[in-house]
Amino acid sequence: MKTLLSIILIGVVLLCSAQDIASIAKGDLLKGNGSLSFNQIYYNTKGKSPSRNPYSYLLNGSINLKILGYIDAPFNFMYSNLGSQYTQPTFNQTSIHPRYKWVSTHFGSIACNYSSYTVSGHLFQGSAIDLTPGEFTFSAFYGRLQKAIPSTELTNYNNAQPTYKRMGAGCKIGYSSDKVGHWNLVLFSAKDLASSITPPSIGELILPKQNWSGSLQMNKRVLKKLNINAEWAYSLLSENNQLNLKNEAMPIFLQFKSSNSSTALYKAIKTGFSYAIGSGALQFNYQRVDPFYRTLGAYYFTNDLENISGGFTLPFLKGKINLTANLGVQHDNIDQTKLSTMNRMVGNANIQMQIHKKVNMNFNYSNFTSYTNVRPYTDYQNQINPYLAWDTLNFRQISQNFTSFIALQLKSDSLKITTLTHSLTYQIAADQQNQKITSNHAFFNANLAFAHQRIKSGQTIAFSLNAGRTLLNERQLLNISPFLNVTQPLFNKRLKPTLSAGYTSSIYNGISSGGTFNTRCILNYTVQKVHQFTLAILMLHRKDNPTTSLYTHQSRSSETTISLVYAVNMEFFNIKLNKKDKGALPKNENL
DSSP: OHHHHHHHHHHHHHHTTSSOHHHHHHSEEEEEEEEEEEEEEEEEEESSOOSSOSEEEEEEEEEEEEETTTEEEEEEEEEETTEEEEEOOOOTTOEEOOEETTEEEEEEEEEEESOTTSOEEEEEEEEEEEEOSSSEEEEEEEEEEEOOBOGGGHHHHTOSSOBOEEEEEEEEEEEEETTTEEEEEEEEEEEEEGGGSOOOOTTTOOOOOEEEEEEEEEEEEOSSSEEEEEEEEEEEEESOTTOOOOOTTSOGGGOOTTOOTTEEEEEEEEEEEEEEETTEEEEEEEEEEOTTOOOTTSSOOOOSEEEEEEEEEEEETTTTEEEEEEEEEEEOOTTSOSSEEEEEEEEEEEEEEEEETTEEEEEEEEEEEEEEEEOOTHHHHOOSOTTSOOOSEEEEEEEEEEEEEEEEEEEESSSEEEEEEEEEEEEEEEEEETTEEEEEEEEEEEEEEEEEEETTTOOEEEEEEEEEEEEETTEEEEEEEEEEEEEOOBTTTTEEEEEEEEEEEEEETTEEEEEEEEEEEEEEEEETTTEEEEEEEEEEEEEEOTTTOSOSSOSEEEEEEEEEEEEEEEEEEEEESSTTTTTOOOOOTTO
């Protein structure tokens, strides 16, 4: 209760200086609402073992307190024949963001995104500020990036190893104008506090780290149609900030007091340009990230790679046809220190067509090809003759994907809408080793759907036919599935019955393996917009080929599931900040 009162007081003080003062003054001081639902489920089966209890029930409830329209305090409970559960707000990740004009502040559990190579989405407990007065911008933060967890508390946090308390700070300085373009300088520093936990045992070997990183970003139009962007980033990372021995290989200007023999310098660069061609564009991008590049301001980094890509977007026939294509190559093992090297080639082409206002078409093709060359250990032992040791493994992965989508609007007016759609997906994946195909996979799926809807009555009729074919080496599976769905609202749309039926036929290696027929009936009735009754009946009948059936007793089985749900949404009270309405407890006329 003390925590809740503290949050209310902090919210009142900080949010009163926020930008939306008028809206807050006219809004809600404290609002309480909630929901309650009770679900009963009946289950019966024939020809197979039951997968659930014949009867089960579930009671769900929630109460939410909304403070000043910004802070939520949810309370939830659940009770069923399998057990019960209760949760309440802990406010362990609460954040508030007061703002005034071009000044924005952030307090609590927050995250900043300054650069993908420095500070990128790392959650921390602290504060941050953003200043955007005009051409100059400034952002900064300070807080705890990582909580200290000693070995004695590992069972409480489900952590595999102890961690030091990690503090961090960063800033981003930017300038933007039409003449010089967009420039940003990002600086970041973080350090593990070695005294935050007792020294770990030798078997754990957890070392306190320290990191300094920075990046320079630019985006500038150098010609009327040419735009250039680039980012240079450096990361100075110490694996153990307790060492005193200097790293002699480090440049002199980086051998300051906090660096030591465990400190290493990593760099990353990303650059590219785009050239406008009419309403289209030509693009080129280059990226290189050193092996082991990382900072303490992000959770995950993709490093040790060099990536080159290019592409274009071209419109035709006044924008009715748009062609987009991209091609890229990527490889790792930049320093040639690994036993294997992975090379990847990715291509993508997309055509979007709207030759008529009622016809939309989209076609997409992409391929993913990767090569792996593994060097033998003897390559490091026999360096006299480079021709003595050749690659012992040449591995290639090939993947091709083709998708198409066609939508045809047969009828569209104020009374009804009728559409016909078609989609197609085709995928191929294969592994090739030493010029020999070792595995081959293919997937094909086609769908044809028809939908008719009456606007005034809400009646909907939908029919679809789906066919899928899967090839796994020498095994082949074919599925054919028609499906029908009908919805007809009644009594001024308060009662919405829905009936659906579908059948799936499976063929395995040319032999029918059976089929599944399912029907579903749903009745949804709403009273005064807050009370809702739902009756759902699901019947499933399955027939299996005795040679492929998973059931040992019978090749025919059926399941019936009936559920009855009652749900209600309630508003308990609403205390306004307006003097006339302050303290008023409006009655809920819908109850």
